[in-house]
Amino acid sequence: MTTSPAPGPLRVLLDHARPHRAVLAGSLLLVLAAGASGLVQPLVARDVLEALGTGGSVLEPVLLLAGLVVLGAALTGVQSWWQQRTAEHVVRQVRRDLVFRLVRLRVPELDRRPPGDLTARVTSDSTLLQNAATEGLVLVANGLLTTLGAVVLMGVVHLGLLAVTAGVIVAVALVLLVVLPRIRLAVARAQAAVGAVGAALDRALGAARTVKANGAEARETALAGAAVDEAHAAGLVGARYAAVVKVLTGVAIQGAFLGVLGVGGALVAAGEMTAPELIAFLLYVFYLASPIGSLAAGMGMLQQGLGAVGRIDEVRRMPVEEDVDLVVPAPRGPAPAVEFDGVEFAYPGRGPALRGVSWTAEPGTRTALVGLSGAGKTTMFALLQRFYEPTAGTIRVGGVDISTTSRAELRRLIAYVEQDSPVMAGTLRENLLYAAPDAAAEDIVEALRVTRLLGFVDRLDAGLDTEVGARGVTLSGGERQRLAIARALLRKPRVLLLDEATAQLDARNENALREAVEQVARGCTVILIAHRLSTVTDADRIVVLEHGAVRARGTHDELVERDELYRELAATQLLVPAAPGA
Numbered sequence: 339m340t341t342s343p344a345p346g347p348l349r350v351l352l353d354h355a356r357p358h359r360a361v362l363a364g365s366l367l368l369v370l371a372a373g374a375s376g377l378v379q380p381l382v383a384r385d386v387l388e389a390l391g392t393g394g395s396v397l398e399p400v401l402l403l404a405g406l407v408v409l410g411a412a413l414t415g416v417q418s419w420w421q422q423r424t425a426e427h428v429v430r431q432v433r434r435d436l437v438f439r440l441v442r443l444r445v446p447e448l449d450r451r452p453p454g455d456l457t458a459r460v461t462s463d464s465t466l467l468q469n470a471a472t473e474g475l476v477l478v479a480n481g482l483l484t485t486l487g488a489v490v491l492m493g494v495v496h497l498g499l500l501a502v503t504a505g506v507i508v509a510v511a512l513v514l515l516v517v518l519p520r521i522r523l524a525v526a527r528a529q530a531a532v533g534a535v536g537a538a539l540d541r542a543l544g545a546a547r548t549v550k551a552n553g554a555e556a557r558e559t560a561l562a563g564a565a566v567d568e569a570h571a572a573g574l575v576g577a578r579y580a581a582v583v584k585v586l587t588g589v590a591i592q593g594a595f596l597g598v599l600g601v602g603g604a605l606v607a608a609g610e611m612t613a614p615e616l617i618a619f620l621l622y623v624f625y626l627a628s629p630i631g632s633l634a635a636g637m638g639m640l641q642q643g644l645g646a647v648g649r650i651d652e653v654r655r656m657p658v659e660e661d662v663d664l665v666v667p668a669p670r671g672p673a674p675a676v677e678f679d680g681v682e683f684a685y686p687g688r689g690p691a692l693r694g695v696s697w698t699a700e701p702g703t704r705t706a707l708v709g710l711s712g713a714g715k716t717t718m719f720a721l722l723q724r725f726y727e728p729t730a731g732t733i734r735v736g737g738v739d740i741s742t743t744s745r746a747e748l749r750r751l752i753a754y755v756e757q758d759s760p761v762m763a764g765t766l767r768e769n770l771l772y773a774a775p776d777a778a779a780e781d782i783v784e785a786l787r788v789t790r791l792l793g794f795v796d797r798l799d800a801g802l803d804t805e806v807g808a809r810g811v812t813l814s815g816g817e818r819q820r821l822a823i824a825r826a827l828l829r830k831p832r833v834l835l836l837d838e839a840t841a842q843l844d845a846r847n848e849n850a851l852r853e854a855v856e857q858v859a860r861g862c863t864v865i866l867i868a869h870r871l872s873t874v875t876d877a878d879r880i881v882v883l884e885h886g887a888v889r890a891r892g893t894h895d896e897l898v899e900r901d902e903l904y905r906e907l908a909a910t911q912l913l914v915p916a917a918p919g920a
């Protein structure tokens with residue numbers, strides 16, 4: 339997967355604003371028009387006062403003044419509405435885009451990113467971008483245009499004094515160019531820290547019972563607290579630079595004023611300039627305070643947005659699974675064979691997890707994967723669903739190399755019952771329908787019956803509409819597993835992957851489920867991982883793994899006879915005597 343080089347942050351920020359350029363340009367025009375209507379008001383007010391003084395009719399100028407006031411206010415209102423509306427559009431688009439990508443991130447990427455940090459990019463970083471890509475741009479454009487206008491008029495009044503003003507302002511602007519990027523760095527640091535707060539909370543809340551059972555509240559608070567302090571420290575640095583920007587813009591105006599006063603005074607004294615000219619020029623210098631303030635505020639907002647845009651753009655460049663949105667019909671036809679052929683795999687930064695693994699699950703049979711913990715069993719399920727890609731070798735389903743199949747198609751064939759937390763927040767019904775949104779009511783009842791959940795659901799006040807809590811915490815471990823199996827059965831898969839799916843069941847439920855799986859297996863290829871060998875003794879084939887390699891294959895009886903590790907596992911579980919014939 340190649341990733342394109344990162345474009346500059348300003349380019350990215352402008353990309354976010356581009357779809358709204360017409361409205362933003364309109365908004366800028368309104369700001370300018372409102373400003374112009376403000377500029378005319380003193381002139382009309384002068385007319386009113388003159389009319390009062392001379393006893394003339396005041397009706398006309400008063401109406402004009404009132405009209406201008408209302409027009410100015412209305413323009414400002416419309417402009418503010420447009421701008422904020424656009425800001426909301428920008429943030430919605432960014433959030434939708436981020437959510438779309440985050441849900442489709444590739445598994446290796448998800449493995450190394452704390453979910454809390456990814457969440458913060460959608461909730462917090464996007465907010466900073468919102469104002470930068472709208473108000474920030476309008477303020478900067480307005481500031482630039484108005485400053486330009488004032489500069490032209492000042493040039494008309496007196497070129498020499500304009501040079502003095504420009505000299506002072508350019509000197510201060512150069513200092514600002516050094517300060518502004520520091521705001522961006524501080525914001526980026528603060529946002530990374532906010533992400534770390536999210537990650538720390540996610541860790542603590544995701545394992546709330548572990549935290550409480552270990553009395554680790556203080557440690558978790560300290561961890562999140564350190565990130566909060568870091569955000570605070572970075573925020574203070576940003577605030578300091580923002581204050582410096584304010585001081586500098588003030589200094590620029592006052593410096594220009596004093597410079598113009600000094601030089602202009604000397605010019606007037608020398609008779610090279612008239613006093614009214616100097617006064618007019620000084621008024622322009624004062625007038626400049628507003629656009630320069632707008633420019634500085636806009637640049638500050640842009641820097642904030644630029645600080646956040648990096649974190650947002652990073653998500654946009656993370657690799658996603660592009661082929662999961664294809665509409666795939668429910669699979670038909672016979673159960674396929676599943677074949678691992680010389681498969682090798684290593685997780686990033688780790689030694690080999692699978693070394694040249696080869697085995698086949700024949701169509702419509704039950705194959706069990708056994709071996710010591712960490713042997714690579716779950717890894718094979720992950721490769722089979724293309725969560726990761728093998729580094730060598732081929733995996734085939736129904737004779738087809740799965741690397742040539744879309745993930746959508748491949749995963750539609752498979753139902754997977756995970757080892758941990760196989761249940762999602764929501765109601766029982768939502769969980770059941772998760773894999774098969776169109777399942778008929780009688781299919782649901784049948785799946786509940788087979789997994790022995792019917793009685794449990796009947797006893798609940800809200801029945802299938804009972805909420806199960808985050809990751810199904812309000813269910814027992816066995817209920818969670820049975821619910822996950824019922825969900826998998828409803829999917830009507832061609833390949834059923836069960837990872838320790840019956841580990842938490844009592845003997846009676848386990849037997850019932852084994853029968854259910856046998857029933858399903860008639861139309862489906864079942865591959866199961868089990869530590870309790872009692873659950874796999876009647877599998878059609880058992881594959882014994884050790885340190886990422888296949889050590890032996892066969893039926894239970896054959897393996898007890900032939901394979902030392904299998905015999906040892908069986909003996910420790912009292913399935914066979916400690917040594918054959920003993």
Ligand SMILES: Nc1ncnc2c1ncn2[C@@H]1O[C@H](COP(=O)(O)OP(=O)(O)OP(=O)(O)O)[C@@H](O)[C@H]1O
Pocket residue numbers: 449685686688691709710711712713714715716717718757
């Ligand atoms: N996402 C991952 N990133 C890095 N290493 C991993 C990841 N998942 C598993 N591993 C490592 O790969 C090896 C095989 O893990 P795997 O989960 O496949 O073992 P397993 O045979 O299913 O074990 P168990 O029976 O305990 O579930 C282990 O050493 C494990 O630490």
